């Protein structure tokens with residue numbers, strides 16, 4: 001098989017591969033970019049594998065950077081672009097189920113490909129688009145099948161994360177998992193506990209954002225992989241229910257995915273969200289966004305949407321909540337439009353500040369000042385008072401008199 005028209009991302013790398021070949025070595029595109037090109041999907045990065053040893057690559061090219069030389073990876077700099085090139089290698093050891101104890105550089109493409117995770121990821125492509133398929137990856141792409149290269153048990157012992165990758169690819173590509181590979185996952189799920197949560201999270205997020213998350217979640221549950229992920233052990237029923245959603249098209253980014261998950265698990269309190277997401281090693285920025293979005297989502301569910309709540313949540317959280325409301329088929333007005341129509345969108349947009357209140361309304365700095373400012377803010381956001389200094393001063397005086 002030969003791909004006639006390569007995606008443009010490959011084009012500038014082709015001369016690099018040609019140069020390695022001219023020096024008497026082999027060089028191929030490998031990994032996800034080859035798989036996705038054959039599937040006709042967009043590619044985002046390219047990986048190059050070569051029979052040349054790192055020292056040989058460095059002799060061929062003037063400018064290189066040692067980005068991972070002990071693993072055989074050298075970056076070639078060509079016309080301002082960097083191309084990571086990894087020497088064919090075999091690996092051995094894997095005592096920690098994560099990475100090899102020893103990496104050995106080899107000259108044979110086959111030896112390199114046979115230690116890769118799945119047949120669809122063990123394809124190689126020459127710079128002219130010719131596909132090298134030593135493990136029937138093309139057949140599995142046609143059959144829509146995720147199948148371990150060789151013995152699944154060996155592949156999962158080498159890197160237990162591959163079990164999560166299998167269910168992630170099932171969701172991402174809408175593929176089935178080959179029965180022997182699935183059994184391998186069922187038998188070795190516990191090895192996932194050896195893997196850093198951050199890496200598991202990447203795969204789980206990609207699963208939820210695949211074209212068929214239902215399929216990925218079904219495998220995630222039937223293989224029991226969920227038992228070895230943070231905080232999911234006691235949520236089997238809720239995860240089944242989540243997996244039964246037919247239309248996932250409104251879940252388009254990580255925040256929406258995590259909000260949908262937490263809502264399904266009925267983890268809705270602010271501190272419960274934070275503790276759950278921290279166990280998944282998610283960033284504080286994402287946690288904060290999901291917390292704000294959950295407030296909006298619960299208000300949608302209870303039909304209690306208030307201007308001040310939208311103001312506090314902000315546009316991004318409102319959008320996130322709206323998407324998950326779509327997913328949950330919760331009836332809701334156009335909250336973004338409502339938000340856009342608020343008189344102000346930021347505390348600093350208020351036409352009066354503490355200083356002016358101290359000068360003109362004779363309030364002393366202190367708790368009362370803060371309280372009055374908050375009350376004025378709410379009145380403006382709710383459209384009850386115009387956002388103009390005289391009106392706000394008058395209102396402040398009334399508030400103080402009322403106590």
Ligand SMILES: Nc1ccn([C@@H]2O[C@H](COP(=O)(O)OP(=O)(O)OP(=O)(O)O)[C@@H](O)[C@H]2O)c(=O)n1
Nearest residue numbers: 031032033047115116117118121122159161162
């Ligand atoms: N645990 C892993 C991770 C990666 N690989 C191999 O390294 C390639 C590149 O890995 P990576 O970029 O992580 O995955 P991709 O398959 O390229 O998928 P993605 O589209 O997510 O990048 C894979 O195709 C596969 O051949 C592997 O065998 N085992």
Ligand SMILES: [Mg+2]
Nearest residue numbers: 031032033045
């Ligand atoms: Mg990749």
